[in-house]
Amino acid sequence: MPKEIRGIVVGSRNAAVGFPRAIEILRGGGSALEAAIAAVKAVEDDLCDQGVGTGGIPNILGEVELDASVMDGRTLAAGAVGALKHYPHPIEVARRIMECTPHVMLVGEGAELFARTHGFQPANLLTPEAEAIWRAVIHGERRTEHNVYEDRYQLYMSVVQRWRELLHRELFGTTNVIVRDLAGNIACAVSTSGWGFKWPGRLGDSPIIGAGNYADNRYGAAACTGRGEMAIRCATAHSVVMYLRFGFTLEDALRQAMLDLRALDDPYAEADTVMNIVAMDRDGNVSAASTSPEATYVVQTIDMETYEERPRLHVPLRE
Numbered sequence: 001m002p003k004e005i006r007g008i009v010v011g012s013r014n015a016a017v018g019f020p021r022a023i024e025i026l027r028g029g030g031s032a033l034e035a036a037i038a039a040v041k042a043v044e045d046d047l048c049d050q051g052v053g054t055g056g057i058p059n060i061l062g063e064v065e066l067d068a069s070v071m072d073g074r075t076l077a078a079g080a081v082g083a084l085k086h087y088p089h090p091i092e093v094a095r096r097i098m099e100c101t102p103h104v105m106l107v108g109e110g111a112e113l114f115a116r117t118h119g120f121q122p123a124n125l126l127t128p129e130a131e132a133i134w135r136a137v138i139h140g141e142r143r144t145e146h147n148v149y150e151d152r153y154q155l156y157m158s159v160v161q162r163w164r165e166l167l168h169r170e171l172f173g174t175t176n177v178i179v180r181d182l183a184g185n186i187a188c189a190v191s192t193s194g195w196g197f198k199w200p201g202r203l204g205d206s207p208i209i210g211a212g213n214y215a216d217n218r219y220g221a222a223a224c225t226g227r228g229e230m231a232i233r234c235a236t237a238h239s240v241v242m243y244l245r246f247g248f249t250l251e252d253a254l255r256q257a258m259l260d261l262r263a264l265d266d267p268y269a270e271a272d273t274v275m276n277i278v279a280m281d282r283d284g285n286v287s288a289a290s291t292s293p294e295a296t297y298v299v300q301t302i303d304m305e306t307y308e309e310r311p312r313l314h315v316p317l318r319e
C-alpha cells in the first residue's frame with residue numbers, strides 16, 4: 001500500500017506567497033477547498049504578480065480581465081468565472097458560482113452582475129506599473145487613424161506576433177494550487193489575468209474545467225499554466241487525471257499529457273515556456289512538468305516549516 005500524504009499543498013512557483021495561509025488552514029483542520037482558495041487569494045492580492053488578480057497586465061484596450069476556477073475533488077463540483085472586470089478576487093466569485101448557482105461558469109457582464117449582487121466589492125485592478133507596460137506597447141506600435149476597430153485589430157496582431165519573445169516575461173502568468181487535506185480530500189484552484197494584451201473576452205485554460213484545472217479524489221488533480229489555447233485543445237488537466245485513472249504513475253501521466261501537445265499545429269508555440277503542469281495523485285504524491293528546462297514548482301506539507309522549491313520534469317514541446 002502506498003503511503004498517503006495528507007495535509008499537503010503544491011502549486012506554481014508564484015503560489016508560495018499563499019502557502020502560509022493554506023498550511024495554517026490545514027493545520028487547523030480546514031478543508032482542501034478552503035486552503036486552496038485562501039492560497040490563490042493571496043496571489044490575487046500580490047501587486048507584484050503581473051499575471052494574477054490586481055496588478056495583472058490588461059487586455060488590448062487597457063482593461064484588466066480576470067479568469068479563475070475551482071474544483072472540489074470530493075464531489076466533482078466546479079465553479080469558474082471568465083473575463084471578469086473590476087472584482088479583485090475571481091477565485092471567490094468562482095467558488096460562489098459553484099456553491100450558489102446551478103451553473104459552472106459565468107463570464108463577462110453576467111459574471112460582473114453576479115459578483116455585484118452577491119456582495120463582492122469592486123476595485124481598481126489596473127496598477128500604475130501594469131498600465132505603464134501597456135502604454136509602452138501601445139505607444140511603441142504604429143497605428144493608422146482611419147478605423148478604430150481596425151486599428152485595435154492591427155495592434156493586437158502585432159502584439160500576438162511577438163508572443164514568442166514576450167511569453168512569460170510580461171504577457172503571461174497564472175497561479176495554481178492543489179491541496180490534499182487531513183480528511184484526504186483534494187481541491188484545485190486556479191487564477192489568472194490571462195494573456196496580457198489579449199483580445200477582450202478571450203478566455204484561456206484557467207477558467208475551463210478540464211483544460212486548466214481538474215480534481216477528482218479517486219485519481220488525483222492537475223492544473224496548468226502557459227499557453228491556455230493548447231491546454232484547451234488537449235484538455236490537458238483532465239488528461240493527466242485520466243492517465244492516472246488508467247494506472248499511469250504520476251510522472252508518466254504528466255509526461256504523456258505533455259507529449260499530447262506535440263500533435264498541435266500551433267504557430268505561436270515555439271517558446272520553451274509554453275506549457276507547465278502541476279499535479280497530485282490520489283495519495284498526495286506531487287510532481288510537475290514543463291516545456292522549459294528551468295521551471296520549478298513549490299510544495300509544502302503541514303509538517304514543514306516552509307515551502308520547498310523543486311525542479312519540474314522537463315518535456316520539450318518538440319523532439
Ligand code: ASP
Pocket residue numbers: 051171172173174192193194195203204205206212224225226227228229
Ligand atoms: N494559462 C494562462 C492563459 O492562457 C496564462 C498563463 O498561464 O500564463 O490565460
